[in-house]
Amino acid sequence: MSSQYQQRYSQDASSLSGPVRQRSKQACLPCRRRKRKCDGNLPCSICQGYGYECEFGNGPQPTNLKRPVPSGGSPQPRKATRLADPQEPPKQLTESSIFPGILEPSKARYVGRYSSIAFPLYVGLEVQATTIPRLHSFAYHTGIRKEPPCAVTCEAAQKISWNTMRSLLEVYTATVHPVFGFLDLDQVFMLCERHWHGQPQDMAFEAMISGVVATASLFSGTLDQDTEMWFILHQKEILEDCVISRFPSLEQIAAWIMRTIYMRCTSRPHVTWLSSCTAMHLVEAAGLHHASEFVMQTTGNATPSTEMFNIINRTAQVATCLHTLISFEYGRSIITLNSHSLDNLQPAGGEKDLTFQLCSLVAAVPTIRTGNPLSLMEELFSSLDKITDVAIDHDFLLLLRADLALGIYRRLRVMDSKFQQGHNDRVIAAGTAALPAARRLASQNQPWWNVIGTAFQFACALLVMDTPTSCETLVETMDTLEMIVDHLDTHLAKEALSTARQLVRASLDKKKRGVEALERIARDASPDPAVGGTNDHLQQDIAAMSPSLVAQLPLDLDSLWAMEFQLPL
Structure with a gap:
């Protein structure tokens, strides 16, 4: 593959470090404006080196004027990103256009045009040297030691x-x-x-x-x-x-x-x-x-x-x-990487292209930067919505989606963010969908890295959420974790299950301590005259009402008084 990659890039090569420059009958317009010696090629070496758009006027055209013709299309002029020119008005530049690079396809090597390796070539163009230095690491070190030979022998x-x-x-x-x-x-x-x-x-x-x-x-x-x-x-x-x-x-x-x-x-x-x-x-x-x-x-x-x-x-x-x-x-x-070409992480392919789905998931990952905590939280919540909305057709990707949702949850939890019920529900839904996928992958002996990790991290998140929904989901999560551990039967798997059980017991002990404290307070508290007997007084007040007024009451006050209310967390 590398030989084909290099050959495809180096076909019809015209090296910058070629023979002595020949005087041209006509110079291109950029060289004429800047009073430089032009070799008459299109593009010429000066425009190619500086990134100018090489073009000729309406006069006699050079005999070696050749433009590459793409298949099925008309000849197109070669365009290159320009370096800054003080004689031209400023333009809106991107980072890539400010710092363009040099690609050497014969070695599949890319370097910035401002690098120490490329600068001798740049200087050669600047001083109009007859032989332009090649792209090489001149004087990179002292050279007092030889490089070790290749040590790989077996195939x-x-x-x-x-x-x-x-x-x-x-x-x-x-x-x-x-x-x-x-x-x-x-x-x-x-x-x-x-x-x-x-x-x-x-x-x-x-x-x-x-x-x-x-x-x-x-x-x-x-x-x-x-x-x-x-x-x-x-x-x-x-x-x-x-x-x-x-x-x-x-x-x-x-x-x-x-x-x-x-x-x-x-x-x-x-x-x-x-x-x-x-x-x-x-x-x-x-x-x-x-x-x-x-x-x-x-x-x-x-x-x-x-x-x-x-x-x-x-x-x-x-x-x-x-x-x-x-x-x-x-x-x-x-x-x-400093390029727009990887901003959209979606390769070409149909809807069932799983690599397409992988890139769609990763494209929704938030790019965390230092800044306003409120804007960071908004970005995380937005990313959570995008990740959980991606359509998935593979068990491993279901686990990845849950991993990303849990990663966002952990960041929001550390930031002490106030979760809305909908956000918790999205995390729980992503984790719940991953549980049967993890069981299937484990039974098929496909040891993807998150077969056990997703279930373990999901159990930890459910314990921290501490809601009725999370407690109910925790039962299935622990059952899945135990099934996977029994199937894998490895030290790391058993260690994860033991840790999860330890955290569950710790959560249970915390709840018991809270309940015991409340029971002790209720048992030791003496009746308050201002509060005690409230139910008796209420019944007396109702008895004093007229029968017609009592009949209009829509509630069973005895049942209402005995109800236990649960405030939302």
């Missing part, structure tokens, strides 16, 4: 057979891919078949496919735990090797996404969050988060095909969704 094809690999691909296609749909499965299957039949692929592909094997084994139990762990460690060794990781690629990003999913299902919160952060940083490093009009390409002007663009877009979106979910749950900062 996944040597560990399991092709039949086993094919069955694991089928498991991954049926379980993980419907929700996190960012791989081109046909392409992956073809490359795997070649890899297992004597045509080795690059190490980035090796890392990605190791993640697929480990995750599919987790959901199917096909491999023993030692073999499964070997693939996870093999993937880690590849991803952390400095020779392999120096050039980011789609396969590397996919491998980190797979690693994050596996770590979320099996490891600790901090380690999982770091893995998701790495995936996000690689999305930025490869430039997947930027639209093409906001970058300058150092090699080639061709745009990716529609199929490749969809894979690139989905990869960036799934990485963003996964990182947002983990950060929001864990209470860590969320990495926000």
Whole structure:
């Protein structure tokens, strides 16, 4: 995939660091206005470097004037985001247009145009050097030590057979891919078949496919735990090797996404969050988060095909969704990339596209910022309404929706927010809908990370709500938790159930202490003459009334006096 990604971006390459500039018969309009030497190309190197819109006047056109023609359309002029020009009136600029970047497709590398790596190239254009410096980390360090060589030697094809690999691909296609749909499965299957039949692929592909094997084994139990762990460690060794990781690629990003999913299902919160952060940083490093009009390409002007663009877009979106979910749950900062292209986290697809539903849920997650507490609470309540209104067609997504609703509830609870009954009802409804989904996933041996976590967190929230509705729902929640723990029979599951029972007992003890205090007060209190006998006086007053007036009373006062009233919380 990475080779195709690079080839599709680097077709018809016209490098900025080409041969000596030739004098042109006619300069473009921006170069003529600024009195710069133009090479006569469209776009010329000056306009391409500074981000100007390159165009020529009505005079003789240069012989090498060629505009790229998109398929099925008419020639369009190349547009680029401009750098600030003091000779032109100021415009309303976005952050991306103020700080555009440079994409080097041959290495799948994106850097800011203001970075130290890009500045020598910028200076070369500024001083009109005959040979423009390449995009390179000049003088990044002293160079007194050599970089370590690649330490990865073994291949996944040597560990399991092709039949086993094919069955694991089928498991991954049926379980993980419907929700996190960012791989081109046909392409992956073809490359795997070649890899297992004597045509080795690059190490980035090796890392990605190791993640697929480990995750599919987790959901199917096909491999023993030692073999499964070997693939996870093999993937880690590849991803952390400095020779392999120096050039980011789609396969590397996919491998980190797979690693994050596996770590979320099996490891600790901090380690999982770091893995998701790495995936996000690689999305930025490869430039997947930027639209093409906001970058300058150092090699080639061709745009990716529609199929490749969809894979690139989905990869960036799934990485963003996964990182947002983990950060929001864990209470860590969320990495926000500087681009509008990820604002709408909804990939193309039909209504039944589960990745579409995943992105719809994450798009409703509130972006918590420091500010007015009232505005923060309003944002949280609004997000709660949006999340609970998203239509869901998968059990795992039902659990995710409940997790997000509970995450918002925890934040509002910490802020000491006054809940309305409707907001509590929304949280309870989301949690109640997740309980049968959790039972089904547990019975199907699909160990998604929130199979037990959602029920446990829901039980905690119900105890804090302490309403008649929450107490009734707590019964089903604890029954679900016990069923899942019996099925899993693991230390972590038993620990969660024990903690939930401990909290239930503590809540019960608190209520008993309150009832005992009220009973003691009622038992020890002496009758107050001003209050005592009120019922007798009331009966005497009624007896003194005329029969016709008594007949008009609509209530049975004896029954009314004996009623117990419950004030709303």
